[in-house]
Amino acid sequence: MDLDLSPGELAFRDEARAWLAANVPADPLPSMDTSPGWRAHQEWEARLAADRWSVVSWPEEFHGRDASLVEWVVFEEEYYRAGAPGRVSQNGIFLLAPIIFGHGNPEQQRRWLPTMATGEQIWAQCWSEPEAGSDLASLSSTARRDDERGGWVLNGQKTWSSRAPFADWGFGLFRSDPDAQRKHDGLTYFCFPLDAAGITVRPIAQLDGEPGFAEVFFEDVFVPDADVLGAPGDGWRVAMSTAGNERGLSLRSPGRFCAAADRLVDLYAATRTSSATERVVDAWIRAEAYRLYTWGTVTRLADGGEMGAAGSVNKVWWSELDVALHETALDLLGPEAEVAGPWLDGYLFSLSGPIYAGTNEIQRNIIAERVLGLPREAKGARA
C-alpha cells in the first residue's frame, strides 16, 4: 500500500507543472457564461490543445497523450493548484467523449473528437426536461423514425442545459419507442447541432444572473442516422455510462477541492476569524479525504474494477464539500462576502452541485439500495 508516483509519473507531473506555470493566465478569465468570457475560455482551450494538455487521457491520434488514470489525476491536481480556468468544454470532454469512445463509430470519433479537444466545438448536455429532472427515464421528448430521409425527427423540450446558450452542439436522450414495455426502454441517444432548423435555444439566467444554462425547444428537427450514438432504443444503457462518469471520478477530480481548501486556509491565515476555525479545518480534512479516496478508486479501476454505485458516494461528498468550502470562505470574508468576487462566484456555482447530475437525494437512495442492499421503497411512496 503506497502513494508513490513512479519516475515516469513524476516526470509527467513536472512537465505539466512547468507548462502550467508558464501558461496559466495571470488574471482569472471572465465568466464563461458571458460572450467575452466564452471566447476567452475557448482561446484557453485552444492553447491547452496546442501543447496537448486539453485531453491528456485520450489517445494521441485525438490530441491526447494516452495518459494513464494516475497521470490524469496528477494532471488535474496540478491544473487546479496552478489556478487554471474552469473548462468550458467539460460537458463534451468528460460526459460525451467517453460515450463516443465507447459507443461511437470510427466516423463519429473522427468527426467529433478533434474539434472537441481543441475547443472549436463546445457541447451542451441536453438531458433534463421540465417534467423529468433526476428521473431521466420519465422523459417525454420524442424521436420519430423518418425512413425516407434516413434519420429521425425530434420534438419536445429540454431544459437546464448547461452551456447551451453559447454551445455549438448538444447531446441528449429522446423517446424513440413510445410503446416500449419499460420506461427505460425505447430511448435513443442523439447528437445535434444547436443551430439546426427547428431548434430554439432560450437562455435562462442562473442564480448568478448569467445565462449558464438554457431551455432548448425541438420542433420537427431532423437528425440523420449518422448522428445517433449507439443503437436506436439503447439510449438508456448508453446514457448510464455517462451518468457514472459525471457522478464519479471524471468530472470532479480532487485537484479543485484541494486547491480550494488551500485557498481557504490562506484566507483564514489572512483574516483569522476564529468562529470559523473548526469549519476551515474540516473543509481541509474533507478535501484531503476526497484526494485519498480518489487514489483508492484509481487503484481499483486500474485493477479492472468498476466505479459502480461508488460514484454516488463520491458525488454526495464532493458536492457537499464544495458548498461547505465556499460557505466557510464567505463567512471568513464577513460583510465583504456579498460583494462580487471569485469566492462568491464559486459559492453560487457550488450550490448547483447537490442538484445536478442526479440530486443528492437520488444518490442517497442509490447508495442505500445498491451499496447497503436496503429494500426499494413501496410503489407510490416516492413522490
Next chain:
Amino acid sequence: MRFEHTTDQRDFARSLDKLVAGSDPIAVARAWAEGDHAAGLTLWARLAEQGVTMLATEASPVEVCVAFEVLGRHSVPGPWVESAAYLPVALGREVAGVATVAVPPHTPYALDADVAEAVYLDSGRGEPTLVPPERRASEPVVSVDPTRRLFRVGEAVDVAGVSGSRAFDLAALATAAQLLGLGERVLADSVTYVTQRRQFGREIGSYQAIKHQLANVRIALDFAQPLVYGAAVALSEPAGTAERSVSAAKVQAAEAAYLASRVGLQVHGAIGYTREHDLSVFLTRIRALVTAWGTPAFHRSRILDSLLGERIGSA
C-alpha cells in the same frame, strides 16, 4: 501508486477476523466489564500469537491499522492501543503480556491497570516510567464504556512533548482504525436490523428517511477509511506531515463512527437503548474513543497549526 491493501494484508485481516469472531467477543467484552478477565486474556494470548503485539515494531502502521480495525469491529476489550501501539514505540520494543500506560492530558487514566502486568506513566521526559502498585488507585473511574476500566496513576505531571511523539501518533491512529471498525460494525448491524424490522406493514429499511441516514453513515465511513490508511502510509515515511495526517484520520474516523452510533441507535429505536442489546457494547466504546488519544478539538488544532506553520514557513 497502489492505494489498496495487499493480498497479505487482506488475508491477515480475514484470519484475525475469523479468530476474534469465533471467540464470542461480545461475551468476552461483557465479562471484562464485570472484572472477569479470563476469557479476555485467552483471546489476548491468541491475538498475540498471531503477532498483533509485534506489529508496531516489526511491521508497518498499515498492518497496525488492519489489526485495530478488526479489534474495533468486535469491540475487543483491553489495553490494546497501549500494549500494541503506544508502548512498543515509546519503549522501542515489543511488549510482552498485557501492559498499559497513562499519557496525560490526552489519556489521563491507565486503562485496565488492574489486569495489566506492567503499568506505565509517560510524562514526556524520556521513556515512560513504571508505576509501582502503591501509586495506582485501587478502584476504577467509571467510563461511559463499561469495558474500559480506568485507573488514576501517580500525580499530575508536566506533559510537554508527548503529544508530538511517534508513539502518540501511532496510538491515535490505531484508535482511529478501531473507530473505523466500530462504525462499520454498527452500520452492518443496523442494515440487518432495518431489513428485518417491520412497521406499518413494511420493512423500515424501505423508508427513505431511514435510507438516507444510513447512506450518510456509508459515505462518512467511506471517506474516513482512506484518511486512516493515508496516515498509516505517511507514518511509514521518515519525514513529512504524518502528524497532521494522523489528526485528520482521528477526527474523521471519530466523526464517522459517532454518526454511525447515533444513526444506529435511532434506527434500532428503544431496543437499542438497552444494555442487554449488543448494540450498546459498540455505542459506548465509540463514545469513549471519540475523546481518547486526543479529542477532536486537539487534533483539529494540530492540523491548523501545521497548515498555518507551512504558510509562515513559505512566506
